[in-house]
Amino acid sequence: MAIACGVDFGTSNSTVGWVQPGQPVMLGLEDGKVTLPSVVFFNADDEVVRYGRAALADYLAGYEGRLMRSMKSLLGTSLMEGQTEVAGRALPFRTLLAQFIGELKHRAEQAAGREFSSAVFGRPVHFIDDNPVHDQLAQDTLEQIARSVGYKDVAFQFEPIAAAFDYESQISREELVLIADIGGGTSDFSLLRLSPQRAAKVERRDDILANGGVHIGGTDFDKYLSLASVMPLLGYGSRLRNNSEVPSSYYFNLATWHTINQAYTKKASLQLADLLRDAAEQDKLQRLQNLIDDRAGHWLALQVEQGKISLSDAEQAVLELDRLAPPVALEITRAQFDAASEQLVSSVENTVQALLRDAGVAPDAVDTVFFTGGSSGVRLLRERIAALVPTARRVEGDLFGSIGAGLALDAARKFG
Numbered sequence: 001m002a003i004a005c006g007v008d009f010g011t012s013n014s015t016v017g018w019v020q021p022g023q024p025v026m027l028g029l030e031d032g033k034v035t036l037p038s039v040v041f042f043n044a045d046d047e048v049v050r051y052g053r054a055a056l057a058d059y060l061a062g063y064e065g066r067l068m069r070s071m072k073s074l075l076g077t078s079l080m081e082g083q084t085e086v087a088g089r090a091l092p093f094r095t096l097l098a099q100f101i102g103e104l105k106h107r108a109e110q111a112a113g114r115e116f117s118s119a120v121f122g123r124p125v126h127f128i129d130d131n132p133v134h135d136q137l138a139q140d141t142l143e144q145i146a147r148s149v150g151y152k153d154v155a156f157q158f159e160p161i162a163a164a165f166d167y168e169s170q171i172s173r174e175e176l177v178l179i180a181d182i183g184g185g186t187s188d189f190s191l192l193r194l195s196p197q198r199a200a201k202v203e204r205r206d207d208i209l210a211n212g213g214v215h216i217g218g219t220d221f222d223k224y225l226s227l228a229s230v231m232p233l234l235g236y237g238s239r240l241r242n243n244s245e246v247p248s249s250y251y252f253n254l255a256t257w258h259t260i261n262q263a264y265t266k267k268a269s270l271q272l273a274d275l276l277r278d279a280a281e282q283d284k285l286q287r288l289q290n291l292i293d294d295r296a297g298h299w300l301a302l303q304v305e306q307g308k309i310s311l312s313d314a315e316q317a318v319l320e321l322d323r324l325a326p327p328v329a330l331e332i333t334r335a336q337f338d339a340a341s342e343q344l345v346s347s348v349e350n351t352v353q354a355l356l357r358d359a360g361v362a363p364d365a366v367d368t369v370f371f372t373g374g375s376s377g378v379r380l381l382r383e384r385i386a387a388l389v390p391t392a393r394r395v396e397g398d399l400f401g402s403i404g405a406g407l408a409l410d411a412a413r414k415f416g
C-alpha cells in the first residue's frame with residue numbers, strides 16, 4: 001500500500017490524491033468533496049480555526065475574525081513573514097499557512113484511513129516571475145511548512161507536468177501536447193511528448209520540450225474586473241476637493257485577495273478618515289468606510305468572482321451588492337470584462353509564444369491543447385491560447401482534479 005500522496009496546494013482550491021491499485025484516487029476533504037477551498041478563517045468569537053467552505057460560511061455569517069484566501073500568493077514575498085491581527089491576537093501568515101497544510105494532511109489521512117509520510121507537492125513553473133532567488137524561497141518555505149506538519153519526504157513537481165501525467169493516462173497513441181493549467185494564481189504551460197509507452201519510463205526529461213508560466217490567474221481577473229466595475233462605486237478614480245485623485249493603493253489592496261486584510265489595519269483606517277474628510281464625492285468614500293467597518297472586503301471580492309464566473313457562460317451578469325449602503329445592483333458585461341482583462345490575456349499569450357519559441361516547435365506541430373484549472377473557463381483567455389496552436393485538438397480535463405491526479409501518479413512513481 002502506498003504511503004505517499006500528491007498534494008495540490010492551490011491558490012483557490014486544494015486536493016490530495018493517492019494511487020490505489022494502479023489508479024489515482026482523490027480523497028474526500030470536506031463533506032465528501034475532493035476539493036478543500038484554500039481558505040482559513042480564524043473565528044475570534046469561538047477562538048477556533050475553520051477551513052474551506054466552512055471558513056467562508058463562518059465569515060459570511062458575520063462572526064468576528066479574520067479570513068485568509070490566496071495564501072499561496074504570499075510564498076516568496078516579504079508579506080509571508082507578516083501577520084494580521086484580530087481581537088488583540090497576532091496571526092502570523094506562516095502559522096495560518098502551516099495550519100492549512102496540516103489540516104489538508106489530517107483530512108486526507110482520515111479519508112484514506114492511514115498516515116502519509118511522503119508527498120509530491122505541485123508547484124507553479126514560477127511562484128514569482130523573473131526572480132529565481134525569491135522563486136526558490138517560495139519553494140523552500142513550502143517545503144519547511146510541509147516538513148513541519150509531518151511529511152518526512154517532500155518532492156516537488158511542476159503543476160502542468162502533473163496535469164500531463166493525468167492526460168497521458170487517458171491516451172492510446174503518441175501526441176505532442178500543450179498543457180495549459182490556468183488556476184487562481186498562475187497560468188502554467190508545458191509542451192511534452194506523451195504516450196502510453198513513454199508513461200512507463202521513470203526519467204521523462206527528454207519528453208519535456210519546454211515549461212513556462214506567469215503569475216497571472218483567476219485572482220488577477222477578479223482584481224481587474226473589480227477595479228473596472230465595483231471599486232469606482234467606492235471612490236476609485238474620484239477626486240479630492242483639491243482636485244487630485246483619491247490614492248489608488250487602498251483600492252488595489254481591497255481588490256487583491258491576499259491583501260484585503262491590509263485595508264483593516266489602524267494605519268489604513270487613519271488614512272481613510274483623512275480621505276473621507278477631503279473627498280469631493282463624500283458618498284462614495286462613506287460607502288468605502290462602511291464596507292471596511294463591516295469587514296466586508298472578502299464578501300465584495302466573492303461577489304466579483306461570482307460575477308466573473310457567470311460571464312463565462314452569459315453575456316452579462318448582475319452583482320447584488322446588498323451589503324453596500326445603500327444597496328446596489330450592478331450590471332457587468334462580458335465586453336466590459338474582456339476590455340478589463342486584455343492586458344492579462346496578452347501577457348499570458350506572450351508566455352505561450354515564448355514557450356513555443358524556446359521549444360523550437362512550429363505551432364501547427366502541436367497535436368493537442370489540454371486545458372485544466374478553473375480559470376480556463378475564462379472565454380477570452382481560452383480562445384486566445386487555443387488560437388496560438390490553431391490546428392491542435394482541444395481537450396478539457398477535470399478543471400479541478402487533473403493536477404491532483406497527476407501528482408498522485410507522480411508520488412507513486414517517486415516513492416512507491
Ligand SMILES: Nc1ncnc2c1ncn2[C@@H]1O[C@H](COP(=O)(O)OP(=O)(O)OP(=O)(O)O)[C@@H](O)[C@H]1O
Nearest residue numbers: 010011012013183184185186218312373374375377
Ligand atoms: N467557470 C469559471 N469561469 C472562469 N473562472 C472560473 C470558473 N470556475 C472557477 N473559476 C476560477 O478559477 C480559479 C480557481 O481555479 P483552480 O482551483 O484551478 O486554481 P488553483 O489550483 O487553486 O490555483 P493555482 O493553481 O494558480 O495555485 C478561481 O480564480 C475561480 O474564480
Ligand SMILES: [Mg+2]
Nearest residue numbers: 010183373403
Ligand atoms: Mg492549480
